[in-house]
Amino acid sequence: MTDSAEKKNAMTAGTISLRGLVRENVRTYAMYLVLAVLFIVFGIATKGLFLSPRNITDLINQTGYVAVLAIGMTCILIIQHIDLSVGYVAGFLGAVSATLMNRGWSLLAVLPTILVLGVLIGMYQGFLVSRVKVPAFVTTLAGQFIFRGLLLLVTAASGTIIVRDKSFRALANGFIPSIARMGGDGAHLLTLLIGLAGIVLVIVTQIRARRNRRKYLIRDISPAAFAVKLVFLTSLVALITWVLASYQGLPWTAVVIGIVLFGYNFILNKTPLGRNIYAIGGNKEAAELSGIRVERVTFIVFASMSMLAALAGIMFTSRLASATPAAGTGFELDAIASSYIGGVAVSGGVGKVTNTIIGALVIMSLTNGMNLLGVDISFQYIVKGVIFVLAVAFDVISRSK
Amino acid sequence: MNDAILEMRNISKSFPGVQALDGVEFSVRRAEIHCLVGENGAGKSTLMKILSGVHPYGSYEGAIIYEGQEVRFQTIADSEKAGIAIIYQELAQFPELSVYENIFVGHPIAKDGVINWNETINRAQQLLKRVRLDVNPSMPIKHLGVGKRQLIEIAKALSKDVRLLILDEPTAALNDDDSEHLLDLLRELKQQGVTSILISHRLREVVQIADTITVLRDGKTICTLDNGERQVTERDIIRHMVGREIENIYPPRSKAASEETVLDIRDWTVIDPQTGRQILTNINLHVNKGEIVGLAGLMGAGRTELSLSVFGNTPKYKLVSGQISLAGQPIDARHPGDAIAKGLAYVTEDRKRNGLILGQNIRFNLTIAALHKLVDGAVINENKETVEAGELKENMNIRAPSIWQYVRNLSGGNQQKTSVAKWLYAQPRMLILDEPTRGIDVGAKFEIYTLMNRLVEEGMSILMISSELLEVLGMSDRIYVMSEGTITGELPASEASEQKIMALATRTLEDSP
Structure with missing residues (x-):
C-alpha cells in the first residue's frame, strides 16, 4: 500500500529512515491517525460498544456500498471529472435487481445482468462527456434526475420492494461459511485461516518487493523502518482477523470490497490504462500529445463508474433486503467525500484507491458512531460536512507547500 | 553607495x-x-x-x-x-x-x-x-x-x-x-x-x-x-x-545527411473547423534521413499548426487536401497515437502547458509516450522502467537527485531535456522540435544542440521550428521559411542568411508567385 510512496522518496543510493518515511507521508499517516482517533473516541463514548466485534462487522457491512462507489469515484476525480449520478444509478439498478429477484431469477443471473446495465448507463454518460464534450457536471446532474425518475417508476407499483431470497440477502449481511468453530462456539476457523494466509502474503510480497528494489539498486527504507512496517501491517491484519473471527467471521461484503479494491489498485498502478488515467489527470493536453487516447480512457472510466454504481446498488438493496423509492439519496456525496478524505487531489492527477477505502471507513465510522450515540440526523449531516471540508482544506494547504 | x-x-x-x-x-x-x-x-x-x-x-x-x-x-x-x-x-x-x-x-x-x-x-x-x-x-x-x-x-x-x-x-x-x-x-x-x-x-x-x-x-x-x-x-x-568559454555555440557535425527521404508532406492544406479559416495552404516539405531541417518564420506563420496537424491533432485542424508519408509509408494520423506508432515524435514549444506532466516524477514523464516497451503481458515492468529511465536520465544529463524528483521542481533546461528524452525513449525515426531552446540557458542550449547532432548522426531526422534566426542558421542543413500559413521559400544552409530568411518570412500570400 505504501509501496509507491516509498518509491517516490527512494533514490539510487542509501536508505530512508523511519523518520524520513513518516515525514514524507504526512498526508497518508494523518488520515490513519484520524481514523484511529475516531475509533478511540467512539470506543470510549459508547463504552466499548463501537469496538465490539459485532459492531465492527456491522461497520464493514455498512461501508460496503460507499467503498465500492468511492473506488470508482476516485478514478473519475483523478481525471478531473465528477459523477453526481451514482446515487440514483445505484438506487435504480438496486430496484431493478430486487424486481428481477422477485420474478424468480437466480442471483447468478441477476448479478451480471445488473452490472451490464450499469456499464450501458456508464457508456451513455461517458459518450456524452468524452465525445460530445458535455461537461461531466451537467451530464451526471441530468443523470441524477433521469435515474431518480426511473427509480420511482420501478418502485411505483409496490412502493418498497422486499426481497426474500436468502442468497441475495447474504451478499451484504452474510458471512463466509465456517469449516468449524474452534473449541465448539469459539473463533470462526476459515476466517482465521484466511487471516493467516493474509499475514503470510503480506510478509512474502513485502520481502519480495524489497529484494527486487535491492536488485535494481533502488533506494529503499532502512531495515529498522522495514521491520516496523512489517510488524505494523501484520499486527493490523491479525487484529482485524481476530475481531471478525470472534463474531461470525468474514462478511461477504469484505470479500466484495477486497476484490474490487485489488482489481482497481492493480489497474491503476500496474497497467498502461492506469498510467494513462494519472497522466490525463495531471495534464490532459500533454497526455493527448503523448499519444494517449483521452476520449477513450474517459469513456472507460465513466463506464466503470456506473458498473460499480450498479454493484453498490445491489449491495445496498441486499443490506436492507429491499429496494425503496428513496434509495441512493446522497450516496454521491459520501463517495466524493471518501475520495477526497482519502487524499485525491482536488486538482486531479493524484489519488490512490487504497487510501480511498480509509476515507470511506472514516465517513462510515462517523455515521455508525453517531448512530450508536443517538446523535440526531441533522447534526450528523453537519458533522460530516465539516469533516469533509476540513479534509479538503488540509489537503489543499499541505499540497501548496 | x-x-x-x-x-x-x-x-x-x-x-x-x-x-x-x-x-x-x-x-x-x-x-x-x-x-x-x-x-x-x-x-x-x-x-x-x-x-x-x-x-x-x-x-x-x-x-x-x-x-x-x-x-x-x-x-x-x-x-x-x-x-x-x-x-x-x-x-x-x-x-x-x-x-x-x-x-x-x-x-x-x-x-x-x-x-x-x-x-x-x-x-x-x-x-x-x-x-x-x-x-x-x-x-x-x-x-x-x-x-x-x-x-x-x-x-x-x-x-x-x-x-x-x-x-x-x-x-x-x-x-x-x-x-x-x-x-x-x-x-x-x-x-x-x-x-x-x-x-x-x-x-x-x-x-x-x-x-x-x-x-x-x-x-x-x-x-x-x-x-x-x-x-x-x-x-x-x-x-x-x-564559467567556461564556449568556443562555438553551434557544435559542428561530422556526417552529412543522406538523400533518402524520411518525411514527405505533399499539398498539405488545412482549415480551422471552428472558423472555417484556412490555416495552412498547399505545403510541400520533405526531410531526409540524418538531416536537420529548419523551419523559420515569424510568430503566427503557421509552423506549430503544421506540426500539430501532421501529428494527428485532428479536432483542431481539418485537412482539406494533402498526404504525408514517413519512410515511404503513407500516414493517416487521426490521433497523435497513430503518428507515434508510425515513428513520429513532436516536442511541444510549451513544455509546461502541453509537454510535461509537472505533478509526476521524471520516470513517469520519460516513459509515458512509450509504455508499450515496458509491458509484460498486461503489466508494466516497473523495475525495468526504473533502470531504463535512470539510464536515460544519465544519458541526457538531466540534473536532478534522482528519477523520483517531481518534474515541477526541475529548472527550465532540465525540464526541456526531460521533454526531449521522453520522445527519444519512444525511438522515433522523425523528430519534430518546436522551439527546442526557448527560455533555456546557454549551457543547456549547447547540450540540446550536441544531442541533435548525435541523433542525426545516428540516423534520425529532425525538423526544427525556431524563431531564433541564428539557431536556424547554425543548426540546419536546409531551411524552409513560412509566412501566413504557406512556405515562401527553401534555402540550403550554405546560401541562407538572416536577411534572406527575414525577407521570406515577411512575404505575404499576394507577393508570392
Missing part, C-alpha cells in the same frame, strides 16, 4: 533539497536599467520573487534595503505599495476583459465602492499613450498579440506609480520589432526616473540596453559588470554565466 535604490544583501534561500540562493549580493542604482542574467536555475527568478514578496520575509535569509530602509515584504501587495512591480514571463491577464479593465484590475478607480468607468477609460488612454500603444481601450485583450499585451502589463505597472519595474523575460515571446519597441520604452521610462530590472536570455539585447549587468550562477553572484559605455560583449557574459 547612496544612489542605490535597492540593495539585496547576503540573500540565501533554500527549497527542499535545493539551495536556490547562496549569499547573493545585488545592488541597483536609481534610474538605471539593470540586467540580471544567468543560466536557468541560477536563481534569478527566485531572487526577484523574494524582492516582490512572493517568498515572504522569514522564508529567506539576508536583508533587503529599498530606498534606504530595510523592507520586509510579506505579500506582493506590500511590495506594490512600495512601488515595485513585477511582470512575469507568463502574463497574468484576463483575455475576455477589455484593455482598461486589465490595466486597473486589482486597484479600480472607485468612490464609495462604485467604479468610475469614465475616469478609468480616461486614465487608461493616458497610460496607453505613455507606453506608445495605439489600441482601443475597450477592446478585449484576447484580440491583441503578445507584444501588445506586454505593453499593457507595463501600463498597468505605471498606473500604480511604479518606481522599480522588474521584467522577467519580457522579450522571449516577442518578434524583433516588438522587442525593439519594448526596449525603447524602457529607455524612455529610465529618462522619467523609473528603474528597471530586466531578466533576459537574449544577450544581444542585454549588451545593448543594460547600464549594469549582474551575472548569477548556481545561486551565487558571480560578478556585476558596468556597461555604462556599452563595453561588455556577449562573449564576456557567456563566459561568466557558464
Whole structure:
C-alpha cells in the first residue's frame, strides 16, 4: 500500500529512515491517525460498544456500498471529472435487481445482468462527456434526475420492494461459511485461516518487493523502518482477523470490497490504462500529445463508474433486503467525500484507491458512531460536512507547500 | 553607495533539497536599467520573487534595503505599495476583459465602492499613450498579440506609480520589432526616473540596453559588470554565466545527411473547423534521413499548426487536401497515437502547458509516450522502467537527485531535456522540435544542440521550428521559411542568411508567385 510512496522518496543510493518515511507521508499517516482517533473516541463514548466485534462487522457491512462507489469515484476525480449520478444509478439498478429477484431469477443471473446495465448507463454518460464534450457536471446532474425518475417508476407499483431470497440477502449481511468453530462456539476457523494466509502474503510480497528494489539498486527504507512496517501491517491484519473471527467471521461484503479494491489498485498502478488515467489527470493536453487516447480512457472510466454504481446498488438493496423509492439519496456525496478524505487531489492527477477505502471507513465510522450515540440526523449531516471540508482544506494547504 | 535604490544583501534561500540562493549580493542604482542574467536555475527568478514578496520575509535569509530602509515584504501587495512591480514571463491577464479593465484590475478607480468607468477609460488612454500603444481601450485583450499585451502589463505597472519595474523575460515571446519597441520604452521610462530590472536570455539585447549587468550562477553572484559605455560583449557574459568559454555555440557535425527521404508532406492544406479559416495552404516539405531541417518564420506563420496537424491533432485542424508519408509509408494520423506508432515524435514549444506532466516524477514523464516497451503481458515492468529511465536520465544529463524528483521542481533546461528524452525513449525515426531552446540557458542550449547532432548522426531526422534566426542558421542543413500559413521559400544552409530568411518570412500570400 505504501509501496509507491516509498518509491517516490527512494533514490539510487542509501536508505530512508523511519523518520524520513513518516515525514514524507504526512498526508497518508494523518488520515490513519484520524481514523484511529475516531475509533478511540467512539470506543470510549459508547463504552466499548463501537469496538465490539459485532459492531465492527456491522461497520464493514455498512461501508460496503460507499467503498465500492468511492473506488470508482476516485478514478473519475483523478481525471478531473465528477459523477453526481451514482446515487440514483445505484438506487435504480438496486430496484431493478430486487424486481428481477422477485420474478424468480437466480442471483447468478441477476448479478451480471445488473452490472451490464450499469456499464450501458456508464457508456451513455461517458459518450456524452468524452465525445460530445458535455461537461461531466451537467451530464451526471441530468443523470441524477433521469435515474431518480426511473427509480420511482420501478418502485411505483409496490412502493418498497422486499426481497426474500436468502442468497441475495447474504451478499451484504452474510458471512463466509465456517469449516468449524474452534473449541465448539469459539473463533470462526476459515476466517482465521484466511487471516493467516493474509499475514503470510503480506510478509512474502513485502520481502519480495524489497529484494527486487535491492536488485535494481533502488533506494529503499532502512531495515529498522522495514521491520516496523512489517510488524505494523501484520499486527493490523491479525487484529482485524481476530475481531471478525470472534463474531461470525468474514462478511461477504469484505470479500466484495477486497476484490474490487485489488482489481482497481492493480489497474491503476500496474497497467498502461492506469498510467494513462494519472497522466490525463495531471495534464490532459500533454497526455493527448503523448499519444494517449483521452476520449477513450474517459469513456472507460465513466463506464466503470456506473458498473460499480450498479454493484453498490445491489449491495445496498441486499443490506436492507429491499429496494425503496428513496434509495441512493446522497450516496454521491459520501463517495466524493471518501475520495477526497482519502487524499485525491482536488486538482486531479493524484489519488490512490487504497487510501480511498480509509476515507470511506472514516465517513462510515462517523455515521455508525453517531448512530450508536443517538446523535440526531441533522447534526450528523453537519458533522460530516465539516469533516469533509476540513479534509479538503488540509489537503489543499499541505499540497501548496 | 547612496544612489542605490535597492540593495539585496547576503540573500540565501533554500527549497527542499535545493539551495536556490547562496549569499547573493545585488545592488541597483536609481534610474538605471539593470540586467540580471544567468543560466536557468541560477536563481534569478527566485531572487526577484523574494524582492516582490512572493517568498515572504522569514522564508529567506539576508536583508533587503529599498530606498534606504530595510523592507520586509510579506505579500506582493506590500511590495506594490512600495512601488515595485513585477511582470512575469507568463502574463497574468484576463483575455475576455477589455484593455482598461486589465490595466486597473486589482486597484479600480472607485468612490464609495462604485467604479468610475469614465475616469478609468480616461486614465487608461493616458497610460496607453505613455507606453506608445495605439489600441482601443475597450477592446478585449484576447484580440491583441503578445507584444501588445506586454505593453499593457507595463501600463498597468505605471498606473500604480511604479518606481522599480522588474521584467522577467519580457522579450522571449516577442518578434524583433516588438522587442525593439519594448526596449525603447524602457529607455524612455529610465529618462522619467523609473528603474528597471530586466531578466533576459537574449544577450544581444542585454549588451545593448543594460547600464549594469549582474551575472548569477548556481545561486551565487558571480560578478556585476558596468556597461555604462556599452563595453561588455556577449562573449564576456557567456563566459561568466557558464564559467567556461564556449568556443562555438553551434557544435559542428561530422556526417552529412543522406538523400533518402524520411518525411514527405505533399499539398498539405488545412482549415480551422471552428472558423472555417484556412490555416495552412498547399505545403510541400520533405526531410531526409540524418538531416536537420529548419523551419523559420515569424510568430503566427503557421509552423506549430503544421506540426500539430501532421501529428494527428485532428479536432483542431481539418485537412482539406494533402498526404504525408514517413519512410515511404503513407500516414493517416487521426490521433497523435497513430503518428507515434508510425515513428513520429513532436516536442511541444510549451513544455509546461502541453509537454510535461509537472505533478509526476521524471520516470513517469520519460516513459509515458512509450509504455508499450515496458509491458509484460498486461503489466508494466516497473523495475525495468526504473533502470531504463535512470539510464536515460544519465544519458541526457538531466540534473536532478534522482528519477523520483517531481518534474515541477526541475529548472527550465532540465525540464526541456526531460521533454526531449521522453520522445527519444519512444525511438522515433522523425523528430519534430518546436522551439527546442526557448527560455533555456546557454549551457543547456549547447547540450540540446550536441544531442541533435548525435541523433542525426545516428540516423534520425529532425525538423526544427525556431524563431531564433541564428539557431536556424547554425543548426540546419536546409531551411524552409513560412509566412501566413504557406512556405515562401527553401534555402540550403550554405546560401541562407538572416536577411534572406527575414525577407521570406515577411512575404505575404499576394507577393508570392
